[in-house]
Amino acid sequence: MRMPRAIALLACTAALAATTAACSGATAPRPAVGGTGADFEVTPLSPPAKGNLDSFTWSLYAEPYTLDYALAYDYPPNTVLANVCEQLFRVTPDMKIEPGLALKYTQPDPRTLVYTLRPGVKFHDGTTMTADDVVASLKRQMDPATGSPWGSVFKNVDAIEKTGPLEVTLRLGKADILLNELMAASPGTIESAAYLAKAGKDYGTPKGGVNCTGPFSLASWDAGSGITLKKNAAYWDPKLTAKSESVKFNFIEDPAARTSAFLSGTSDGGYMVASNSYDKLRSSGKGSLIFGPNTAASNIAVLDFHGPLGNLKVRQALSMALDRKNIIKAAAGGVGVPAKAPAARGAWALSPEKTAAIYDTLPEPVYDIEAAKKLIQEAGVSGRTITLATSTLAPEISVVANAVQDAGRKIGLDVKLKSVAPEAYSNIFVDPNAREGLDLVITQGYDNTPDALEFYQYLRTGDFGNYGNWSNAEYDVAFDRANSEPDTAKRADKTAELQKIALRELPILSVFEAPYSVFLGKRITGAPTGIAQLYYPWAATIGAAK
Amino acid sequence: MTRYLVGRLLGLVAVLFVTSLVVFGAIHLAPGDPVTFLLHGRPATPEAVAALRTQYHLDDPMAVQYAKWLGGVLTGDFGTSAQFHQDVTDLIASRLPGTALLVAYAALLVALIGVGSGILAALRPGPLDRTVLIGTGVATATPSFVTAIALVSLFSVQLGWFPGPGGTPVGFSQQIYHLTLPAFALAMTFAGLLARVTRTAMLDELGREHVEVARARGVAGRTVVRRHVLRNALGPVVTVGGTMLAGLLISTSIVETAFDVPGLGSLLVSSVTAQDFAVVQAITLLSVAAFVLVNLLVDLLAPLIDPRLSLHGEGSS
Numbered sequence: 001m002r003m004p005r006a007i008a009l010l011a012c013t014a015a016l017a018a019t020t021a022a023c024s025g026a027t028a029p030r031p032a033v034g035g036t037g038a039d040f041e042v043t044p045l046s047p048p049a050k051g052n053l054d055s056f057t058w059s060l061y062a063e064p065y066t067l068d069y070a071l072a073y074d075y076p077p078n079t080v081l082a083n084v085c086e087q088l089f090r091v092t093p094d095m096k097i098e099p100g101l102a103l104k105y106t107q108p109d110p111r112t113l114v115y116t117l118r119p120g121v122k123f124h125d126g127t128t129m130t131a132d133d134v135v136a137s138l139k140r141q142m143d144p145a146t147g148s149p150w151g152s153v154f155k156n157v158d159a160i161e162k163t164g165p166l167e168v169t170l171r172l173g174k175a176d177i178l179l180n181e182l183m184a185a186s187p188g189t190i191e192s193a194a195y196l197a198k199a200g201k202d203y204g205t206p207k208g209g210v211n212c213t214g215p216f217s218l219a220s221w222d223a224g225s226g227i228t229l230k231k232n233a234a235y236w237d238p239k240l241t242a243k244s245e246s247v248k249f250n251f252i253e254d255p256a257a258r259t260s261a262f263l264s265g266t267s268d269g270g271y272m273v274a275s276n277s278y279d280k281l282r283s284s285g286k287g288s289l290i291f292g293p294n295t296a297a298s299n300i301a302v303l304d305f306h307g308p309l310g311n312l313k314v315r316q317a318l319s320m321a322l323d324r325k326n327i328i329k330a331a332a333g334g335v336g337v338p339a340k341a342p343a344a345r346g347a348w349a350l351s352p353e354k355t356a357a358i359y360d361t362l363p364e365p366v367y368d369i370e371a372a373k374k375l376i377q378e379a380g381v382s383g384r385t386i387t388l389a390t391s392t393l394a395p396e397i398s399v400v401a402n403a404v405q406d407a408g409r410k411i412g413l414d415v416k417l418k419s420v421a422p423e424a425y426s427n428i429f430v431d432p433n434a435r436e437g438l439d440l441v442i443t444q445g446y447d448n449t450p451d452a453l454e455f456y457q458y459l460r461t462g463d464f465g466n467y468g469n470w471s472n473a474e475y476d477v478a479f480d481r482a483n484s485e486p487d488t489a490k491r492a493d494k495t496a497e498l499q500k501i502a503l504r505e506l507p508i509l510s511v512f513e514a515p516y517s518v519f520l521g522k523r524i525t526g527a528p529t530g531i532a533q534l535y536y537p538w539a540a541t542i543g544a545a546k
Numbered sequence: 547m548t549r550y551l552v553g554r555l556l557g558l559v560a561v562l563f564v565t566s567l568v569v570f571g572a573i574h575l576a577p578g579d580p581v582t583f584l585l586h587g588r589p590a591t592p593e594a595v596a597a598l599r600t601q602y603h604l605d606d607p608m609a610v611q612y613a614k615w616l617g618g619v620l621t622g623d624f625g626t627s628a629q630f631h632q633d634v635t636d637l638i639a640s641r642l643p644g645t646a647l648l649v650a651y652a653a654l655l656v657a658l659i660g661v662g663s664g665i666l667a668a669l670r671p672g673p674l675d676r677t678v679l680i681g682t683g684v685a686t687a688t689p690s691f692v693t694a695i696a697l698v699s700l701f702s703v704q705l706g707w708f709p710g711p712g713g714t715p716v717g718f719s720q721q722i723y724h725l726t727l728p729a730f731a732l733a734m735t736f737a738g739l740l741a742r743v744t745r746t747a748m749l750d751e752l753g754r755e756h757v758e759v760a761r762a763r764g765v766a767g768r769t770v771v772r773r774h775v776l777r778n779a780l781g782p783v784v785t786v787g788g789t790m791l792a793g794l795l796i797s798t799s800i801v802e803t804a805f806d807v808p809g810l811g812s813l814l815v816s817s818v819t820a821q822d823f824a825v826v827q828a829i830t831l832l833s834v835a836a837f838v839l840v841n842l843l844v845d846l847l848a849p850l851i852d853p854r855l856s857l858h859g860e861g862s863s
Contacts (some may be wrong), residue, residue, distance in 0.1 A: 264710025
């Protein structure tokens, strides 16, 4: 049986970025690739709610393994937390970053970040948020005992200090704009210091719970069966006051069962719908399937630059021989577009005025078997063998793996598929020993911010997300330049340098970008549709459809 | 009797001990690394990985890990779930009622449908018997996940009579309502098998001499069936039924996953995927314990149903 939980696991492995269409306002419908299925369009919002609700039921494809913000790095926990615990900033449905628990930040010098906190914000237990809570919440991410996967975000932080009743200062060893941006994601989440101390090791579990500031509070968590949130009447932001008195989450791992839950009405809606149920949901008349902006991308990372793929011509040839349109048909139900670069369009949403010049003008990926064959011959690697890891972890992986094998056959490369267990597949991204003997791995991941720089950091020399140990001095220098540029437009230009090098050197082959998906039953509407839901209180805007 | 019981209980302990060794060994030989799951696949610094390995005692020698674990189990502490950051004991306690209710409901259906149709088939040769034979053939041959999909698409999506997966029942009667389709999906295969066993046992008994004699002496048909046929046929039915109860426990994982019933089966599936050692070990151990206990109960029940059997297992008929 397929385990959707594993897909998310994989999605997080690479932390790579990309997206589909424009992120502000609806885009013109795109013809589905290959001419099958309906056309799709990408909109950041569903139609607004017409009234309030008592309650609605939302389906997660897996139970959150925790509600501890420091450990939350996956779709299910973040989908729940987005409504309960807030960050210093928030990512909006149209992929902007706006103030949250912080009113603003200033940067008196490149190595100092000063956050001014919003006054009068109350935690769910009624206590008022102060700078002490912010210091405790952020410091906890850095404590090795927490075991936070976000720890590395704070690698340049020397000190986190309270510099006023409502002011917190971060002192850095090195300029780091990404750190500041990630204050709009899990790393910037604020919890009550007193509650953290009281809950101890039970924090974020069904037993310990959480106590934050969001438009909903955690009412109950029955391990295994459901989570219930209830409206926070004292919420500070009137424009996001919850329209529903409560939200009930269920966890349905089996994709077929999840589709049945949507169709039978036991679930009013859910994010991340399995692509093989798109047609069934669309034709059911039981609700609407809507696509939203996404920062996720499907790529192939080169793991070994000493083998045949060390030759740039071989990487170019393989990229040219990928039948991306058919891959999209098989892996994403036709809903997606071939990717032009490893970090795709949506990753540039922070500076939309630059997106057209930086991303849209890139050439479409070329599909040319003859030219690819010639490159392989020039490289002198005809008949050589390369090995690609494949797994049943997610159906997309086997689709892409088979496509790579097929591409190899057509251009004179023998692509061996090495099938590994789902856990072992995820291990490839964590343990360098697990990469031995592998030339390529298929990655799927999302960016937490709408900034392409978050994606491109993983190609720096020595970064632990740089699975193939690719190294390019020009790239490393360009990265530091971009990461010390506070102006978003200028940073986009500097990040474009990184994109240029990556496209020239191809340490990663880009495959396709698919939009985010949400199903809304007939009873409800008002949900943001895109991946911003991970850090935006999406449930607050959901209300009655009529 | 006491000696017999003590012997059986010692055997149970031995079985559990061997199981614990096998489960512990097997899970540590499996590929993959629990650290991967703990990190949720995110690239991590070597320091973070080392900290996690220490926290979950992954670098201790296996014998040490086993001893620590067994020591915990004996005091009711099954460790901490790496996946859910909770005590395994709490986790299992929260899932057990769901599975128990589902198994009880399914067992009831198996007994009613299986024994009922078996008796009917044996007593009414002809079209009815043939229908039961065909029906049970289909029921036993259909895997429960197929039955599950069929039941959901017909009764909850098309007809809307029963709730689909992911409902949130409140109260006992709603829970029973929600569990009806899963219980049927779980019960069908076993009911089919039990019907066949019952039918055969009944036919065996019907053909026996004392039944013929009773009939010849003019004892009423109903009484013959109840006192001579059914009672004697019940022995094999109970024995097979007992093993089935254990089988039901094991099969819940598929049905719970298909219907999103929060139980031990679906927990086991997700824990295996996540390499959540502590949870897999605990559930496996509990399943084996339940299996052995059910068998013991069946053995103890058998002589009560059929006095010809003594507790020493020596038939004396």
